[in-house]
Amino acid sequence: MSSTPDSAVRAYIAEHRSRFLDDLADWLRIPSVSADPGRAVDVHRSAEWLAAGLRETGFPVVEVWETPGAPAVFAEWPSGDPGAPTVLVYGHHDVQPAAREDGWHTEPFEPAVRDGKMYARGAADDKGQVLLHVLGVRAHLAATGRTAPAVNLKLLIEGEEESGSPHFPELVRSRAGRLACDSVIVSDTGMWSEDTPTVCTGMRGLTDCQIDLYGPDQDIHSGSFGGAVPNPATEAARLAAALHDDDRRVAVPGFYDGVVELTAEERALLAELPFDETAWLRTAHSHATLGESGHTTLERIWARPTAEVNGISGGYQGPGGKTIVPSRAQLKLSFRLVAGMDAEKVQQAVRAWVADQLPAGVRHAITFWGATRPCLTPLDHPALQSLVRAMGRAFGRKIRFTREGGSGPAADLQDVLGAPVLFLGISVPSDGWHAPNEKVGLDLLMKGAETAAYLWSDLAEHGRAVQGAPPG
Amino acid sequence: MSSTPDSAVRAYIAEHRSRFLDDLADWLRIPSVSADPGRAVDVHRSAEWLAAGLRETGFPVVEVWETPGAPAVFAEWPSGDPGAPTVLVYGHHDVQPAAREDGWHTEPFEPAVRDGKMYARGAADDKGQVLLHVLGVRAHLAATGRTAPAVNLKLLIEGEEESGSPHFPELVRSRAGRLACDSVIVSDTGMWSEDTPTVCTGMRGLTDCQIDLYGPDQDIHSGSFGGAVPNPATEAARLAAALHDDDRRVAVPGFYDGVVELTAEERALLAELPFDETAWLRTAHSHATLGESGHTTLERIWARPTAEVNGISGGYQGPGGKTIVPSRAQLKLSFRLVAGMDAEKVQQAVRAWVADQLPAGVRHAITFWGATRPCLTPLDHPALQSLVRAMGRAFGRKIRFTREGGSGPAADLQDVLGAPVLFLGISVPSDGWHAPNEKVGLDLLMKGAETAAYLWSDLAEHGRAVQGAPPG
Structure with missing residues (x-):
């Protein structure tokens, strides 16, 4: 041969x-x-x-x-x-x-x-x-x-x-x-x-970004001002939380446009693999599965697009408490793409969605690091x-x-x-x-x-x- | 006299x-x-x-x-x-x-x-x-x-x-x-x-806490595992986002129990004060007001209980991107209390609410720093x-x-x-x-x-x- x-x-x-x-x-x-x-x-x-x-x-x-x-x-x-x-x-x-x-x-x-x-x-x-x-x-x-x-x-x-x-x-x-x-x-x-x-x-493809949020010009006293001005850490959290709906599908409008769905044959071949969820979780160093409803774990990680929070930060991070409304916050997000998706369209969709989510008084900047198809x-x-x-x-x-x-x-x-x-x-x-x-x-x-x-x-x-x- | x-x-x-x-x-x-x-x-x-x-x-x-x-x-x-x-x-x-x-x-x-x-x-x-x-x-x-x-x-x-x-x-x-x-x-x-x-x-009174969330036992690859396991940074964000409803009221069940509401007379008296929002925003180093709907800025900062994100962190925070599902995340929250509220009951309500919000696979610990009535x-x-x-x-x-x-x-x-x-x-x-x-x-x-x-x-x-x- x-x-x-x-x-x-x-x-x-x-x-x-x-x-x-x-x-x-x-x-x-x-x-x-x-x-x-x-x-x-x-x-x-x-x-x-x-x-x-x-x-x-x-x-x-x-x-x-x-x-x-x-x-x-x-x-x-x-x-x-x-x-x-x-x-x-x-x-x-x-x-x-x-x-x-x-x-x-x-x-x-x-x-x-x-x-x-x-x-x-x-x-x-x-x-x-x-x-x-x-x-x-x-x-x-x-x-x-x-x-x-x-x-x-x-x-x-x-x-x-x-x-x-x-x-x-x-x-x-x-x-x-x-x-x-x-x-x-x-x-x-x-x-x-x-x-x-x-x-x-x-x-899968990938596009990832950093979103910087700017609220008050400096950290301010949460007793004097808290509850009456926007908090960029709260807004960063609201953005990150709004990435997924209750079915853990990505909630950015237009995100799924063009996605090539798995065929029945492909789903059957994937199901043939000796997948041991307990062992997989061990590999993932994780303690439960969680993802888009209606799909198996293998489908979720291989054939479905996702949005992930890679990093979030804002405000006080030292020991104990500090009663401030922070001045800034930052999100690092990545999006996995599957066949049929266009990274630039996803970026546009994310930009539009972010701008649409934020209240007055919170400025933002988005930087996409690039895209892999x-x-x-x-x-x-x-x-x-x-x-x-x-x-x-x-x-x-x-x-x-x-x-x-x-x-x-x-x-x-x-x-x-x-x-x-x-x-x-x-x-x-x-x-x-x-x-x-x-x-x-x-x-x-x-x-x-x-x-x-x-x-x-x-x-x-x-x-x-x-x-x-x-x-x- | x-x-x-x-x-x-x-x-x-x-x-x-x-x-x-x-x-x-x-x-x-x-x-x-x-x-x-x-x-x-x-x-x-x-x-x-x-x-x-x-x-x-x-x-x-x-x-x-x-x-x-x-x-x-x-x-x-x-x-x-x-x-x-x-x-x-x-x-x-x-x-x-x-x-x-x-x-x-x-x-x-x-x-x-x-x-x-x-x-x-x-x-x-x-x-x-x-x-x-x-x-x-x-x-x-x-x-x-x-x-x-x-x-x-x-x-x-x-x-x-x-x-x-x-x-x-x-x-x-x-x-x-x-x-x-x-x-x-x-x-x-x-x-x-x-x-x-x-x-x-x-x-106002005060009670503040730190919430530590633990997901995977270590940072894991967002391409290999993302979208199929819980992400503690996402969950921290979902918690922080869920603190307030769309009317920016605190959404922790029981939070408002016992709150002594402003009387019509008190509201009228507060409204008599010569409040200049532009000047106040300058003092707050902020660019817009935002808070519980149905209340003025003075009511929000003086007479309404609030929940504030003082700090949030999780995952990658350095320059550029890092495509991980982070292992841990942390929230620092403070709650301002008004008459009629009991700090210990608020702490219990927050503890119950946090436990109720988190999906399987994300462990957590809450530490309250104390309380001022x-x-x-x-x-x-x-x-x-x-x-x-x-x-x-x-x-x-x-x-x-x-x-x-x-x-x-x-x-x-x-x-x-x-x-x-x-x-x-x-x-x-x-x-x-x-x-x-x-x-x-x-x-x-x-x-x-x-x-x-x-x-x-x-x-x-x-x-x-x-x-x-x-x-x-």
Whole structure:
């Protein structure tokens, strides 16, 4: 069925596992927090580290692409075979903020291996899943005896994903020629579990914002003035509360316009997954489920748009009480989008809704940090079938389907490049993305590299069917 | 109408005005800042200065009462007349911090007289208003030819009012026998303006709390879990938003139980005050009024109970966005109480309401910091009528009524001593309490002394009706 001998791939990966993990740990020591202006130097160091690693791997073209924000890394390794399909691997080298005092058992930027897992900020999201492609392409070459990959392999590893990828769409548009491809492989997601490997067929989009509310020009005495002037903390709370109706549906008018609803088949496939609510709640570190009525938990997190309060603040926060009407308050909100939704329309709807909710005497400012579009690949797409086969060989199990509740810039690639987006992710839900003690399973990382090694051969074989296929 | 000839009172006060102002300036030179541990010696000096002045005035009993904090001064001058009512004057001898560089035109502890006003920290709040009682009782004795006041006169001048009166309730409870009285005169408030003398008839009470909400055990990814688990920041917002209904009435069930509503007469009297909303908004540093519908601004801040969000926090507060469902959130709420409300019942109502609002999966804890009871003296109370008459004679104008929106230790006196509280305050809003260039009007101080001189005679005449009257 494939030209890549499985045993040779596995042998190569086993032999190079230790060196690979050392390399990953080196990279994880660079605190490439894109949201923190004070870490800009580290984000650059991270890009240079990766570029050097890709050159050493053998990529003949490796470039650091500057943006007005953080730099991306681009690499290209032509196949040399006439008619070989072109694949673009997407990932990111920036990470979420992390501090020991948030609850980390070890330093977030000093990787520690315990029980077959590597703990560090970025271990799973996304440095581990980027670096598995370095090992994957080496195993692919070693096992096939090739000197170049069976596909024209391109990598685009951005540096602002954790900051909402503000410059990514422009980067992709301006470099669309260099990035042209037949399919996109996104390695920035996860799978169901170690025992239930899955392929993801879509991601939610995202747009998030900060709303600043201004009431009195200074904090004022709640006895002298309270109850007679607007309180921006109260208004922030009223906005956040009004985001959802009593069915926990998003109450911003127009929010659901255009939403592609789940088909009966999709609902049935989702229902097949061995979902254990108790275990899921443990993963969510949560004590109950709560969400849009009429939908299961998996539907809520994968296929339904949501609104979330990421942060709220205003007034006195120290010990004890302080009887003031605060001068200011702030909300940080994020909206997850599904196929059929337009981020700009959602932003407009939110702006109109906020302006409509606030009373006289409370000024406001809204800043949207950016937008990531949702994407969805049909279940019967040929490239998706290749990925399912490659993964099936690596994992030795039936591959099922999921979606991803999170958001990535994959949809920009889909839109600009006109290529379907596939998700090769080996992280599992307990890996703690954006949370303290983020980790990645070392065996899963190896299976991910193995999947990549098979995938380039499989796509090369079935590539003609893929070329030019429109996005789903 | 009264046994005190007005002309004799005025003559005495005019004659002793200069000496009185020298005395006041002496006292104001002592920087009795109770909040500053480095000024503890000065607070003690201030107490001793006052005690010496009261002895010189003729009070046969003068004691400095030590507390675990700053000392209070107690003085007593029995009337000698059988059946004379007993009056307790309350004030404080400590002051707010002040420094020249805060914007004072002259040294805050070097009193300066300009344009008929004395500028110094404590001039109005509260040393001037305490000392007017020394001149007042002297004028009362001189004009009536008495050797002791017409009432049993007691003074309790505390030393920690500007630090929240931490030891005052215990002091009052432990000395309740010595402090027993038929009415309390609080001289630590103000009146509407020079042209509109007023008597305050009550203060709001206060109880405030912190509510901690706990959702996921740690911050979690809003893409992976958002929309399917409860978010404590959302729930904090829903609580804060649900505090008020669309009419901005407090929506906690039972909150208004027992509230003594304004009578039509009281509403009419409040509406008579020359209220300038634009000027008031400037004082409030606010840009619009907003409050319980069906009530004017003055009613809202003086006579209506309120709920205020003093602080709210939860989730990410740094720059940019962070797509999390936060683990925790916190609310700081305060409730102003009016006559008829019971702080403990309000606390119980809030506790029950919070528990009822929260969904499964969000734990909570409520801590109430304490409670200050409201106080209110009915307009037709005989002691209040005495005060209005005395003030009317001193000011030669119709005396109108106000209330005080803030909360103070007066209610402790009312509760422990079972006596109605009356407010004799001659400060005006522009006197700059707690602000740079605090001042007191010299003519107003004299009118205050004149009011006290008439008041003791009037209360003695009408005292029998006062004795034993329960608080309103």
